[in-house]
Amino acid sequence: MTYNLQQLQAFAAIVASGSLGRAADALHVTQPALSRTIRRLEEQVGAPLFERHSRGMHLTEVGAVLLPHALLLQREAEQAREEIDALRGLARGTIRVGAAGSIASLVLPLAVGRVLDKWPNLRVEIIEGVWDRLADALVRREIDLALSVAVPDSDEITAIADCRWEDASYVVAAPDHPLRRKPGLTLADTLGERWAIPPRGTGPFEQMQSVFAEHGLGLPNVVVETRSITVLKSLVARSGFLGWMAAPMYVTESKAGVFDTLGLPGVAGRRTLTAFRRRQGILPSPAVKLLEQLRQLTAEEIGVE
Structure with missing residues (x-):
């Protein structure tokens, strides 16, 4: 029909x-x-x-x-x-992309900026979310690229092998947090502090839990669970909470002295990030342009660490 x-x-x-x-x-x-x-x-x-x-x-x-x-x-x-517009040399269209919070904070904006410097007539639509949200948007064709933690391919979604990079996550705290004055600080000293972190079942929570387990520790005192990056950052910066964040997520806050990594030698969680696309169909030209810039950025490792 x-x-x-x-x-x-x-x-x-x-x-x-x-x-x-x-x-x-x-x-x-x-x-x-x-x-x-x-x-x-x-x-x-x-x-x-x-x-x-x-x-x-x-x-x-x-x-x-x-x-x-x-x-x-x-x-x-x-x-x-x-x-068709792209083939006619008009280079118009819309880049539709979704990204996890840490990628949306640094790597993606850098790539978008580079694309728009070359093709100023393009528009960009960005959604931010955890993998389940991004995968659903990819299958529904709300987005054409998803940028997130590497996961196994599915029947409908596949990773783009040559667009892959790593980042590291750390415990973060405000500059005046009392633990910064404690000599010989260890991860165990953070257990009784108030923590704010994305909810159970999300990548950051599971990574934090794994790092604590590696040090023979149970979960710390998680008081707030939220998917809101704004709320998480505000709790760390303004309310004395500890948090667990990927380094690219708080580059701006670190430079501004709002909050930064808490000095805990040997306490870090590394993860692999990658771009995903639908397994079937042609990747639209605007998305290809973004992907090219992402490949360059991740190869140069600009701002990724």
Whole structure:
């Protein structure tokens, strides 16, 4: 069955807005014209896509099945337009990328800056999150590249072997934290302090737990668990908390004297980071441009350590 992109756009607009009137305004068409478009799509599908209510329009079971496919076809069409523009020398388009927090703090901004210096007409959309969020966005085609800790390939996602680098994570604390004045400081001395860290099940938490285990210690006093990088940094900088962070994540705070690595010899966690893409399909031209800069940066090891 072949679908009309205009009809799919109208369908998605109604879902996003929740009503025929708001969707018509967003698409700059009349309500009767939009209604006819959806009626033709429903005739083609062979079933109603919406239930009409006084408070708006809600998807039927058939509509709910069609929606992800409609969004996917729209994204494919947009990528095709961008690829054609690139071939015509216009170098327009959108880089869609997702990254873990430490990568989004340093390596990715450096790469984006380099890309836009060469191709200023490109746009960039970035999402930040842990691997589950990034993998889902990659499969749903919300992004074309994901930058995260190396994990095994799946049926749908594969790592890009020549874009790989390492970073190290440390215990961090504010400059005036009392532990900085303790002679002969060891990791065991941090156990009773207040800690703030990403939640259990995330890479940073598991890495911290592994480092403590290597030193024969259990978990420290984790008082706050949050995925918010802003909150984590504020707790360390302003509220006397200890944290566990990858070094690239706090380069700016370190230079500004806000917080820095706590001096614990031999206490560090290393990890391998890499870029991922969908296993099937062609990588869009804008994403290729970003990938080229990431390869150069990681080969030069600029700011990675």
